[in-house]
Amino acid sequence: MGGLQKKKYERGSATNYITRNKARKKLQLSLADFRRLCILKGIYPHEPKHKKKVNKGSTAPRTFYLFKDIRFLLHEPIVRKFREYKVFVRKLRKAYGKAEWTGVERLRDNKPGYKLDHIIKERYPTFIDALRDIDDALSMCFLFSTFARTGKCHVQTITLCRRLTVEWMNYVVTSRSLRKVFLSIKGIYYQAEVLGQLITWLVPYQFAHDHPTDVDYRVMATFTEMYTTLFGFINFRLYQTLNLVYPPKLDSKAESELKAEHEEDYAMDSESYLEKLSALSASLARVVATAEEEENQLDLFPTEGENMQAREKEQKEQEAQKRLFEGLKFFLNREVPRESLAFILRCFGAEVSWDKSLCIGGTYEVTDETITHQIVDRPDMDKQYINRYYIQPQWVFDSVNAQMRLPVEDYFLGTTLPPHLSPFVEEKDGDYVPPEKLKLMALQRGEKPGKSRAELDSEEEDEEEEDEEEEEEDDEEEDDVDDEELTEEKNLKKMEGTRVTPGKVKPWETGSVGNKVRLEQEEKAEEKRLAIMMMKKKEKYLYDKIMFGKKRTTREVSSLRCAPAKPTRHITCHHSKVQT
């Protein structure tokens, strides 16, 4: 009679998941090793749909991994290496304890190591996959390369990170793929477009780190280990695509120029070479010597028509951006961040130099008459050359983001800088657009040619500003119309204390036409309200959520719009104009 009784939790989702501790036991690894393995192999926990079922009826909070993932880890050869290393450490300790120095030496010679190449290949089967995931690797390597060599991690790791980041920067310079830069309070954000992938990374400002105590550096080191491997392979491949020699070598021409007198200051040749590379002032050697860069013309496909034209236009714009600073000669004062500025300027084709005492690789002196811009970050300078602009570093960043050389007047020595906007924000309609951005957009459209702006009368400027204000008002009105479609608009209006709310039009004030319109609107609103009443519970919930989000954004926008600090900015704008 009947088969075996079915037991609970022996099939279904309960068997698809495994808790962390069980997984660890299955793999026979310590927790630290398990973590390391997960980091290297990219295994992450999963949240089961029915936690209680998976947890065998218990509701205790547990971390679950997919059982498949753990089975996948079982075959990993690196697990064996972990065990070997553990044994090695044990043997070494024993040999030390017994003072068997020959044994120690022998053990050290045969220290087991492991390579992550196969893991990288497995995690990123194609090059594009790898490139897509390089953001974190870049940020991490840039951070580690700024660490002091004081034992937070191995010195070799720091030097390797430094080397890789320098290689990366050199690649970006050579391929001219930098697109956006942003000076934030955290550090400097860069965004480059490499082989069609947008890659963003963050570089901290050049300060000594105050190492926090509540950070597990072992985790970070494991990540860095994986990232350096990945990063190196990517660099190799990228250099290959540009026909550059890897590891990078300076151009023979540049190298002879850079035979500086400071050569003997460096103990090791390799050290000075890395420094020279990181100076970013010289171009790299190529495998096949070619002419600088041939213009690659887009083939015309007549069928595509408009699309094609748009693409062509885009291409042209990009080319123009790549040559943004071409022909300009910059000199960096010693108080500006040399590396980032040299990197950006070189990415857009400028020539750049700095004081010889600042860093190796400066190609010309301050006294050079052909310098067009000197980047200065101090209130005043004693000796100024007449034929060059003295500008603050923000000009470079803003110009890159605007994809055009901005008028330098706002960025002169000692002037109050205009706000620095994030290039990563893309405003949708309904979002708040800072007035500076509107101004910039107008400038990009060519409404205010940069050169002639200084000649414009102040009256005209005033008019323009008025226009802008009017535009803004128009925008607001439009918004209002939009808002009216939202039914819960009245609450919102209450919150915006300062704005004029369109009250109910009284019949004797407006003609019968307006009245009709008003009535119709009211009718529609009521219709909608009634229809909302008939919504299903689920849909109502979703609808409420969406409307809540919309309301929140409009509230934020309105709060930004009527920020108290707004009028003062106008004053500062005027002030700077007067100075110019």
Add this chain to the structure above:
Amino acid sequence: MRTVNLESQKNGTMSKAKEKSAKKRVVEEDDDQLPIFDKDVTEKKAGEEDDADLSDSEESVFSGLEDSESDSHDEEEDAEEGDDEEDDDDAVILDEILTKSSGVETATEPPATDKNTPTDIRNTVGNIPMEWYQDYPHIGYNLDGKKIFKPIRNKDELDEFLDKMENPDYWRTVHDKTTASDIRLSDEQVDLVHRLQKGQFGDVNFNEYEPSVDFFTNEVMIHPVTNRPQDKRSFIPSLIEKEKVSKLVHAIKMGWIKPRKPKETTPQYYDLWAKEDPNAILGRHKMHVPAPKMRLPGHEESYNPPPEYLLTEEERMAWEQQDAEDRKLPFLPQKHSCLRAVPAFSRFIHERFERCLDLYLCPRQRKMRVNVNPEDLIPKLPKPKDLQPFPTTMSLVYIGHSSLVRSISASPTGQWLVSGSDDCTVRFWEVNTGRCMKTLEVGGAVKSVAWNPNPAVCLVAVCFESTVLLLNPGLGDRLVVSSTDQLITSYEPPEEDKEQAVTWALSEGPEHDNGHRLTLTHPKAVKQVVWHGKGDYLASVMPDNSSNLQVLIHQVSKRRTQNPFRKNKGLVQCVSFHPLRPYFFVATQRYVRVYNLIKQELTKKLMTNCKWISSMAIHPGGDNLICGSYDCRLAWFDLDLSTKPYKMLRHHKKALRGVAYHKHYPLFASGADDGSVIICHGMVYNDLLQNPLIVPVKVLKGHQITHDLGVLDVTFHPTQPWVFSSGADATIRLFT
């Protein structure tokens, strides 16, 4: 065996015009063969006089004095000090070497030249601190055991000075504490001191530069040193070594010992993706969820943001008080005037670390982003305009009651309206004018009123406390009024008088003039009365959880009362008759039961999914039913469809108090504590396949909310699309 007594003495003498200190040391040397010089100065031997058997031949190395002076001294004193006694001024180490004979030479006494006579007056107390003898007249004992007396008078500073000035030999005089005598050093002794000071050997004749003699020859000799034949074992290979070697060989063979690995020749980095093999991509890679990228920074993160992004003082305070998780921005926006003023970001490493944690600790899930237009979610309903007529505006307010109006009912002709209130009155209104035609005082707060639906009868049922009153208001057609009175008076009591649950009493006198006709006295408080559609039957509700006597059905023409239920099925909230068929609806707290009155059985039990039913209304067609509940819901049942609600409407914000259907128009209304009456279009089709269409068409507002109560009852006009509502604000309103 030979003993050398070294005595160094600390004396207050002047050597090189300086006061020097010297220690008297006794060193015994027990070796006669090797010139080992026992330097163990700490080991001091007291017995120094017993060295009679001295052989002075070996002494020459150590003391230059003996050579020069005499060989036949009984006791020699030697001094060889490499001690670390130092003087600050000239850092000269001076060691006094005193022979016994020189010890004899005191400043006062001439030196005893005879060598044999034991004129030694040396002190025998040994090497003790001489301060111990401070208080005694003597300073020790000589060899004979006689006391050695101190000199009569001690030298003081002046004497010392005078001595220094006058005595030409002062510089070579040392003071012997043990004998308390001054000793003048001889020329040889002075010379010795000088030599030692210079770091030379004490012996004048010692040659430091003797030619060295090779102990072993440096020439290779062809003959062995010894003539002894070599051992056999030197020809035979060692077994132990063989064993060791064979072990190693075995280990190598077995692969236990590996040759040292050659250095890695492959470069660290190479073209990893040289051969991109699509087949090598694992299946699991397709399921891989890549980690989301870091959020890109907005304007507020800039080092020099537009001023509107900076936080105001209050916002900053609020930000600081919030928990780190609740903060909308993880950092405080800051403005710096120039790039050089930007400090390091203190949480940089933290943030990177948190990102690492996110990458390997956070579960990843593909979430379908709902990208819906909220407008699409709103159901497409027919426009209310197309569903007219329905009441839209408030046109009349019936004012007169002084307390909340619990119940209203319209006459079947639609000309009159009756209302019962908590101020213990029943008022009759003319609908079109709003005029109060009649006011009747009753003996309690009126819970329910109901106008007889039969147009040929003019009767109103009113219930208060435990009484149900049948009134003839005397309004309208006189014929109808009189025929009603006739109907009531034409009653003939039956022959056998049955025991009934209520007592029927005919009103007379002034009460009769007021319109009272019949009084039904119930055993318990009555909450609701309701008429059957024909107007002969009347049901009253006495909610009581503990008995089966909750619902009574009365027949007016026969003045008969019966209790239809034998069992208590819960607290009855309200009851209703089916308009066409002999069904009876009883709403308990959560269910509505439908009974067949003829068959006397339960037909259906409707689950309302409500917590507490407040009111109920039956569609004039009889196949649909609505239930209002105190938990803000209105349930529409299609009795043909299911026992579960066909639709749940949550239109009201507060508890529903009354619901009503219109007799002819497809309308229903619900009134609630939020003071609003919602009119819905509820179309029921004859086609059984088509579900009823429910569309809310109007929200009517007008009643004030008093004591958290809004609308208490709603009822439709019997012929017009009008709705009456009574509220807690003591008014009745008509919406047309």
